[in-house]
Amino acid sequence: MKKWISAIVVLIAVIIIGTIVYENVSSPPVGVNQGEQAPEFELPDLDGENLSLSDFEGDFVVLNLWASWCEPCIREFPVLDQVHETYESDGVNVVAVNMTTTERRPEDAMEFLDENPVTMPIAFDEDGEFADVYPPTDGMPTTYFINEEGIVVDxxxxxxxxxxxxxxLQPFL
Known part of the structure; x- marks a missing residue:
C-alpha cells in the first residue's frame, strides 16, 4: 500500500512540475511581440495634444521607450532623431515615448528635452498605461519597429x- 501511495505522490509531483515547465516554455514573452498587431495608444505630446499610433497610419514607425536617467537612452537619442529627420519624407517616423512613471521627478523628462531638443515626436506615458501594453521587459531603451500595416516586425x-x-530599416525603405 505504501508503494502505491508513494507512486501516486510522485506521479502528481511529475504532473505538476511538467505543467509548470510547459507553461513557462510555451508562453509567449510578456508585452507586444514580433509578428503581432501593434496595439493602439493615445498619449500626450510636448504640446499636450494627443498623439496616437494611428496618426502614423501607412508609415513605418520606430517606437522608442526611454527615460532621462537611462544612459543608453541618452546616447541613442540623437541617433533616433537623425533617423527621423533623414527618413520622415520616406514614410519612416521615429516616435519616442518617455516612460514618465519611471522618472525620478516628472519634470526631469522636460528638462532633458529642453537641453536636448529634437524634431521627432515625443509622447509621455504619465500614468503607466502605455507601459502595461508596451512593457520595457528587459529594461530601457526598448524599441519596436512597426511596419505600414501596423505589424511589429522587430x-x-x-x-x-x-x-x-x-x-x-533598409528592408523597409
Whole structure:
C-alpha cells in the first residue's frame, strides 16, 4: 500500500512540475511581440495634444521607450532623431515615448528635452498605461519597429547605434 501511495505522490509531483515547465516554455514573452498587431495608444505630446499610433497610419514607425536617467537612452537619442529627420519624407517616423512613471521627478523628462531638443515626436506615458501594453521587459531603451500595416516586425532591447538602425530599416525603405 505504501508503494502505491508513494507512486501516486510522485506521479502528481511529475504532473505538476511538467505543467509548470510547459507553461513557462510555451508562453509567449510578456508585452507586444514580433509578428503581432501593434496595439493602439493615445498619449500626450510636448504640446499636450494627443498623439496616437494611428496618426502614423501607412508609415513605418520606430517606437522608442526611454527615460532621462537611462544612459543608453541618452546616447541613442540623437541617433533616433537623425533617423527621423533623414527618413520622415520616406514614410519612416521615429516616435519616442518617455516612460514618465519611471522618472525620478516628472519634470526631469522636460528638462532633458529642453537641453536636448529634437524634431521627432515625443509622447509621455504619465500614468503607466502605455507601459502595461508596451512593457520595457528587459529594461530601457526598448524599441519596436512597426511596419505600414501596423505589424511589429522587430523588437530591440538595449541601445541602438546608427548602423543597427540603418540595418533594421533598409528592408523597409
Amino acid at each position: 523588437v530591440h532591447h538595449g541601445e541602438l547605434t546608427e548602423d543597427m538602425l540603418e540595418d533594421r
